[in-house]
Amino acid sequence: MADINLSRITKCFGDYRAVNQVSLDIADGEFVALLGPSGCGKTTLLRLLAGFEEPDHGQISLGGQIMASPENNVMISPEDRNLGIVFQSYALWPHMTVARNVGYPLEVRGLGRADQDRKIAEALDIVALGPYANRSPSELSGGQRQRVALARCLVMEPRAVLLDEPLANLDVHLRETMQQAFLDFHRRTGATMIYVTHDQSEAMAMADRIAVMDKGHIRQMAAPETLYREPADLMVAGFVGAGAVLPVQGVTVGSNGNCSVQLGQSSITARICPKLADGLTTANAGLCLRPEDVWVIDDAPLRGQVDDCVYLGGRFRLSVRIGADQTLPVYANRRARIGEQVGLQVNDGWVFDRMSGEAA
Numbered sequence: 001m002a003d004i005n006l007s008r009i010t011k012c013f014g015d016y017r018a019v020n021q022v023s024l025d026i027a028d029g030e031f032v033a034l035l036g037p038s039g040c041g042k043t044t045l046l047r048l049l050a051g052f053e054e055p056d057h058g059q060i061s062l063g064g065q066i067m068a069s070p071e072n073n074v075m076i077s078p079e080d081r082n083l084g085i086v087f088q089s090y091a092l093w094p095h096m097t098v099a100r101n102v103g104y105p106l107e108v109r110g111l112g113r114a115d116q117d118r119k120i121a122e123a124l125d126i127v128a129l130g131p132y133a134n135r136s137p138s139e140l141s142g143g144q145r146q147r148v149a150l151a152r153c154l155v156m157e158p159r160a161v162l163l164d165e166p167l168a169n170l171d172v173h174l175r176e177t178m179q180q181a182f183l184d185f186h187r188r189t190g191a192t193m194i195y196v197t198h199d200q201s202e203a204m205a206m207a208d209r210i211a212v213m214d215k216g217h218i219r220q221m222a223a224p225e226t227l228y229r230e231p232a233d234l235m236v237a238g239f240v241g242a243g244a245v246l247p248v249q250g251v252t253v254g255s256n257g258n259c260s261v262q263l264g265q266s267s268i269t270a271r272i273c274p275k276l277a278d279g280l281t282t283a284n285a286g287l288c289l290r291p292e293d294v295w296v297i298d299d300a301p302l303r304g305q306v307d308d309c310v311y312l313g314g315r316f317r318l319s320v321r322i323g324a325d326q327t328l329p330v331y332a333n334r335r336a337r338i339g340e341q342v343g344l345q346v347n348d349g350w351v352f353d354r355m356s357g358e359a360a
């Protein structure tokens with residue numbers, strides 16, 4: 001397997017910059033998700049890596065070797081990059097058995113029968129499909145077909161595995177099972193994996209790091225818990241996880257990365273983005289509150305009106321209006337009436353610059 005380096009990659013379709021000056025360093029064995037809304041450039045970035053698209057500018061390297069660099073007239077073809085690719089359509093051959101589907105790339109390479117059989121058995125074992133070797137793809141579930149596609153890319157011993165929304169065709173229950181299958185696959189193979197998805201919960205569940213993309217740019221690349229707890233800008237705060245971002249005034253920077261802010265009549269303590277704390281203006285400060293940051297406490301001074309109450313199993317999610325256009329999602333352990341006044345205690349929050357990244 002290999003590390004991957006992208007340096008200032010740009011790809012235009014006509015006048016439109018689908019990928020705009022993207023730089024990324026992915027470590028050997030890392031599982032990275034490319035996450036973002038439809039049309040943000042995720043698939044184009046994956047296709048650039050695979051070699052199906054040629055960048056207009058910048059450089060792509062795999063394991064220290066340059067794969068694409070228009071400035072240096074280098075463009076290595078997809079078949080010479082030795083990358084495994086898994087699409088949302090499984091692309092299995094219907095007339096071949098599972099084993100032959102998995103082994104076909106080895107057949108094409110002219111590998112001996114015994115070596116083929118050994119590698120097929122190993123790959124099927126990793127995706128837990130050994131007993132299905134002699135079935136045809138039509139006799140498998142969607143999740144099993146996707147695992148055959150994974151096994152097929154594994155036999156090639158690729159330098160990295162690229163996955164383009166591989167679970168998009170599966171139902172919700174199967175998606176969760178397959179997330180576990182991908183994690184097991186990653187653990188057992190140590191493969192470098194790049195996983196494209198627009199589903200934040202999928203990215204959060206699997207990836208070591210997530211690159212959040214928007215309009216051809218990478219807005220933030222970090223571990224899932226960092227993106228959730230410390231979003232760099234409004235787009236990331238809104239796209240990753242539930243919660244609300246409220247404009248706040250009266251930010252007083254304290255010690256240890258904390259600050260106090262005014263929310264209605266209450267003063268609350270929150271964590272503050274270092275860039276903001278380092279003396280930049282706090283005029284555009286926003287407070288990101290996740291549902292678990294706010295507790296319903298009857299006599300708390302911050303008051304709000306319940307607009308909505310949904311049972312989630314084990315707890316309720318309330319929508320509480322605390323100002324004309326300020327609504328917070330909050331978890332509660334009792335049902336609340338619509339229109340009921342509740343007290344809210346804010347236990348944590350993240351203050352950042354709401355305008356950060358807007359020039360991008």
Ligand SMILES: Nc1ncnc2c1ncn2[C@@H]1O[C@H](COP(=O)(O)OP(=O)(O)OP(=O)(O)O)[C@@H](O)[C@H]1O
Nearest residue numbers: 013014018036037038039040041042043044045198
């Ligand atoms: N071959 C092409 N020719 C022209 N425009 C293209 C081409 N491929 C992609 N685009 C445009 O580039 C932008 C990025 O497309 P891309 O497929 O990378 O987005 P995405 O983030 O993968 O979206 P989705 O989640 O919907 O698949 C879109 O506006 C798309 O219309």
